[in-house]
Amino acid sequence: MNTLSVKVNRSSGGGFQHRKRGNKTKDLNITSLIDILTILLVFMIKNISMDSTRKNAPEGMLLPTTITTNELIESGKAVYLKIYPDRILYGTESMRVGSLQDFLNKPEIRNSLLRLLQMESRAIISGNSKPCLLIQADKELPCLYITEFIKFSAQASFANIYFSAIHTDNKSEVLGL
Amino acid sequence: MAYGPSKNRSRSQSEPREPNLIPIMNLFIVIIPMLMTIMVTVHLAMIEITLPTDSAGGGDEDTEQLEDLPKVITLALLPDRFEILVEGVEDIITIPQTSAGKYDYFMLDSNMALLKDSNENQGTIDLLPDPTVKFDTLLRSIDICKSNNFPNIKYLTSSTKYYKAK
Numbered sequence: 001m002n003t004l005s006v007k008v009n010r011s012s013g014g015g016f017q018h019r020k021r022g023n024k025t026k027d028l029n030i031t032s033l034i035d036i037l038t039i040l041l042v043f044m045i046k047n048i049s050m051d052s053t054r055k056n057a058p059e060g061m062l063l064p065t066t067i068t069t070n071e072l073i074e075s076g077k078a079v080y081l082k083i084y085p086d087r088i089l090y091g092t093e094s095m096r097v098g099s100l101q102d103f104l105n106k107p108e109i110r111n112s113l114l115r116l117l118q119m120e121s122r123a124i125i126s127g128n129s130k131p132c133l134l135i136q137a138d139k140e141l142p143c144l145y146i147t148e149f150i151k152f153s154a155q156a157s158f159a160n161i162y163f164s165a166i167h168t169d170n171k172s173e174v175l176g177l
Numbered sequence: 178m179a180y181g182p183s184k185n186r187s188r189s190q191s192e193p194r195e196p197n198l199i200p201i202m203n204l205f206i207v208i209i210p211m212l213m214t215i216m217v218t219v220h221l222a223m224i225e226i227t228l229p230t231d232s233a234g235g236g237d238e239d240t241e242q243l244e245d246l247p248k249v250i251t252l253a254l255l256p257d258r259f260e261i262l263v264e265g266v267e268d269i270i271t272i273p274q275t276s277a278g279k280y281d282y283f284m285l286d287s288n289m290a291l292l293k294d295s296n297e298n299q300g301t302i303d304l305l306p307d308p309t310v311k312f313d314t315l316l317r318s319i320d321i322c323k324s325n326n327f328p329n330i331k332y333l334t335s336s337t338k339y340y341k342a343k
Binding site: 027030031033034037038040041044045047057063064065066067068069070071072134137138139140141142143144146147150151154159160161162163164165166167171174175176177 | 198201202205208209212219221222223224226227254280282283306307308309310311312313314316317332334
């Protein structure tokens, strides 16, 4: 049970008497904590990015590293294509298309993906935007598949093709030094 | 009978009151985890490539204009080396791997810088990757070209190694 911090002084007209200094509980000094949190808050607000394309790093995919970066063309709208070593995912909803072998060998898979890309491309063009294809591929993937996808996207009127990578400022990392 | 101000009252007016930091603390406790969840730790970059287009011939062009045209530079990514062909130059620049599976990106960077010095008006590199080359090698090569002021990368989808036909 909590005890009151003041007690009634009966001897001097019923007024309240403050506790003695020795009994007083010390207040926690949180000023330094507030200082740290303020610095942390400012740092985080500075580093935060509201650009959705910058934080859509595909899970479980090893992306290559680059020092240069290009911006999406003006009025461009990107369609995502994620190419894993074992599967292909389409769009921001990561719809599964099939495996890479399916893509190369099964015409029905290729046709369905082509129809999807063509539909998306027509929808973007009708909205007075330019269709862009953003390929996010695993760094270990052979270029055979990349070339196939580039040829494929050209059929679906995607003239602007982008590769996704992790940005770094360290050139020696790219040069493998 | 009028009384003077109490001791407590006069003391509270003279001493600075401590601000109540509890609402600020509450705000921080909410905001900081929220920012931590949406904070970007990995910045993604986009690398643009262009597709080859059919040229329209150009039979009516003057020879003087043709001389001013920049030389086509082709970079081939082969399973064991890089090869650079400059239009009109007989010798192909070959950059072998330093060890098995390790491409010499440093030499590629040096050669690209030299090529830029000798072809200042050229901003395009034709890139021809071998189907077995990894995507990592492709992107590093594109990055090296772009960082040496060759902003346009033309991805050649044809597998024909036409530069060997000479």
